Amino acid sequence: MTTHSTHSHTSNHAESAHVPPSGRLHRIWLFIRKHRVASIVTAVIVLLVVLPVVLLLRPKEPQYIIAVAQKGDLQQTVEAVGTVTSERDLELKFPLGGIVESVSVKEGDRVHAGQQLAQLRSGNLGAAVAIQSANVQSALADLRKMEEGTRPEDIAIAEAQVANKQAALQVAQTSLQTSEQSYAQAQEQLTILEQEASTTLMGQVETSKNTLLSQLVAAETALSSVDDVLSKTIVQDAIIKSRPGSDADIRTMKQSSLASIADVRRQVNATTDYHDALRILQAGQNAVTVSQNTVDQLFALIGSLPETSYFTATLREQYRTSISTQRGLVQTAVSAVTTAYTGLQSAAAGFDTRIATAQATITASDGARQKAKVDILTYQTALQAQQADLASKRAGTRQADLDASRARLRQAQAALAQAQANYADSILRSPVEGTVSHVNIKVGEATPATEPAVTVLGNSPFRIEMNVSEVDVPKLQETQSGTITLDAFPEKPYQIRVSEVEAAPTLVDGVSKYKIKLDFVYPHDELKIGMTGDATVITGERKNVVSIPGRSVVEKDSKKYVRVLGADDAKPDEQEVVLGMEGQSGDVEVISGLRGGEAIVVLEK
Numbered sequence: 001m002t003t004h005s006t007h008s009h010t011s012n013h014a015e016s017a018h019v020p021p022s023g024r025l026h027r028i029w030l031f032i033r034k035h036r037v038a039s040i041v042t043a044v045i046v047l048l049v050v051l052p053v054v055l056l057l058r059p060k061e062p063q064y065i066i067a068v069a070q071k072g073d074l075q076q077t078v079e080a081v082g083t084v085t086s087e088r089d090l091e092l093k094f095p096l097g098g099i100v101e102s103v104s105v106k107e108g109d110r111v112h113a114g115q116q117l118a119q120l121r122s123g124n125l126g127a128a129v130a131i132q133s134a135n136v137q138s139a140l141a142d143l144r145k146m147e148e149g150t151r152p153e154d155i156a157i158a159e160a161q162v163a164n165k166q167a168a169l170q171v172a173q174t175s176l177q178t179s180e181q182s183y184a185q186a187q188e189q190l191t192i193l194e195q196e197a198s199t200t201l202m203g204q205v206e207t208s209k210n211t212l213l214s215q216l217v218a219a220e221t222a223l224s225s226v227d228d229v230l231s232k233t234i235v236q237d238a239i240i241k242s243r244p245g246s247d248a249d250i251r252t253m254k255q256s257s258l259a260s261i262a263d264v265r266r267q268v269n270a271t272t273d274y275h276d277a278l279r280i281l282q283a284g285q286n287a288v289t290v291s292q293n294t295v296d297q298l299f300a301l302i303g304s305l306p307e308t309s310y311f312t313a314t315l316r317e318q319y320r321t322s323i324s325t326q327r328g329l330v331q332t333a334v335s336a337v338t339t340a341y342t343g344l345q346s347a348a349a350g351f352d353t354r355i356a357t358a359q360a361t362i363t364a365s366d367g368a369r370q371k372a373k374v375d376i377l378t379y380q381t382a383l384q385a386q387q388a389d390l391a392s393k394r395a396g397t398r399q400a401d402l403d404a405s406r407a408r409l410r411q412a413q414a415a416l417a418q419a420q421a422n423y424a425d426s427i428l429r430s431p432v433e434g435t436v437s438h439v440n441i442k443v444g445e446a447t448p449a450t451e452p453a454v455t456v457l458g459n460s461p462f463r464i465e466m467n468v469s470e471v472d473v474p475k476l477q478e479t480q481s482g483t484i485t486l487d488a489f490p491e492k493p494y495q496i497r498v499s500e501v502e503a504a505p506t507l508v509d510g511v512s513k514y515k516i517k518l519d520f521v522y523p524h525d526e527l528k529i530g531m532t533g534d535a536t537v538i539t540g541e542r543k544n545v546v547s548i549p550g551r552s553v554v555e556k557d558s559k560k561y562v563r564v565l566g567a568d569d570a571k572p573d574e575q576e577v578v579l580g581m582e583g584q585s586g587d588v589e590v591i592s593g594l595r596g597g598e599a600i601v602v603l604e605k
Helices: 002-017 023-034 036-057 123-148 152-200 202-230 233-242 248-268 274-304 313-395 399-425
Strands: 064-068 070-085 089-092 098-103 116-120 427-429 434-439 454-458 463-468 481-486 493-501 506-508 511-520 532-549 554-556 559-565 573-582 587-592 599-604
Touching: 070 481, 070 573, 070 587, 098 313, 116 454, 123 152, 123 313, 123 399, 152 202, 152 313, 202 233, 202 248, 202 274, 202 313, 248 274, 274 313, 313 399, 399 427, 493 532, 511 532, 532 573, 532 599
Parallel strands: none
Antiparallel strands: 064 599, 070 463, 070 532, 089 454, 098 116, 116 427, 434 454, 463 511, 481 493, 481 532, 493 511, 506 511, 532 587, 554 559, 559 573, 559 599, 573 587
């Protein structure tokens, strides 16, 4: 009993010597001792799972894309598409519309400044000049007679002048009635012509529509052969082995053609007017032509595929024969639609000419009508003035009458100047010395005031015009030099210099652009107006300067910085810099802050 008691006491002492003092830790310790194997397994699992997660989530070292601050020359340019123009290309127009009476020049003639080129019919304008000239003489005579004093003869003359103005007013009123009748007749004639054209061409319009619809069906049938051939497993196998993806364009062309055909079919049934029919026929012709091109592409593709173990020469010829049949059908469809379009166009041409003539007659009649209205107002005013003059003569000469007579003289002189200006507007004269390049009018034709009648090429040099953005325009100044490479002469750069920078913008495709004019340094006779090319103007140069990529610069607190890496590639240091000119490749000049050779952080990953 004593031995057992002693042993028990010793074991309990040894165990207490390993128990941690804390109660919670004591319980954990007892649990681990009791479940040693499970505890060890658990610890191993925790290490295998937790350790990779910790390593995975540990922050990675940053990676930098760097550039070296270079020292050298930097150039700034502005680039744009330039067009050859010339201020010598003058499109001359009549200030007013009318019937051409004479054309004094032809294309290629040399002309001098002030030379008459053409003239409109100006009988009424010449008569107006004569009338206003007579009015001036009459007003002058009235003033002199008034200054001499009123006499019975003067009163008689004034009465005659009143009668003259009344007669002129009646002539103008008669002219208005005549022109009103001519205008109404011309409008009626135009309506009759339009109805006649619509009625006469109705049958041909329907025939053309039916032809178009039937040929659209032929085109769709031909397009269906595309999928029939390309869907064959043997064909796809041959394409994949020798020309993978070569059928994609053919399928795209097919879908585009089908969409065009569907669009034409939607419009054709609603078309009754022959003008609309011509437009739809042309659209149908384009759609069927695309179908033809699609089938041609398929035919060429099948013929280019090499033989395989499955795609034999016999099969290839069978497919080519099938496609060739569809090619013939769609070619026939293109020809049929073209024939329908040409036939309707030819039938409509005569009506269009007659309708255009009727419209020109309406324009001329309306011009005569408007002029008659102006003449009536003029003569009414002149008549009132003459009646007042007659009354003043009968009342006797007064200072106020003398002043009024002088005013009437000035009024008559102004009316004469206006009539002379109107007459001068009927004569087209060359403003410069040069060569006639185009004559767009013929004797007897009606020409509107909005269309050029004669084009004169003056003796002035070619130049370049280009449009630049509002970002680039501050860089451009007069006398800056550059070059342009024209598409017509790709191997020959032409020297140019800036001659004019317009102050106000111009909308180009909805965007504000500034027009820049540049002169050629040397004359070039081989140029033609309208040629285009890529123009480059040097707007700044810096020699032996430090430059860095512009995207490496960061801005903070209105200051600019770059991040510079040290020799040990440690965390980069921020270095304040002062920047200068921006180069054409995105580099920017560093005025201060860098000496060159530093490693600059462009991007941090």
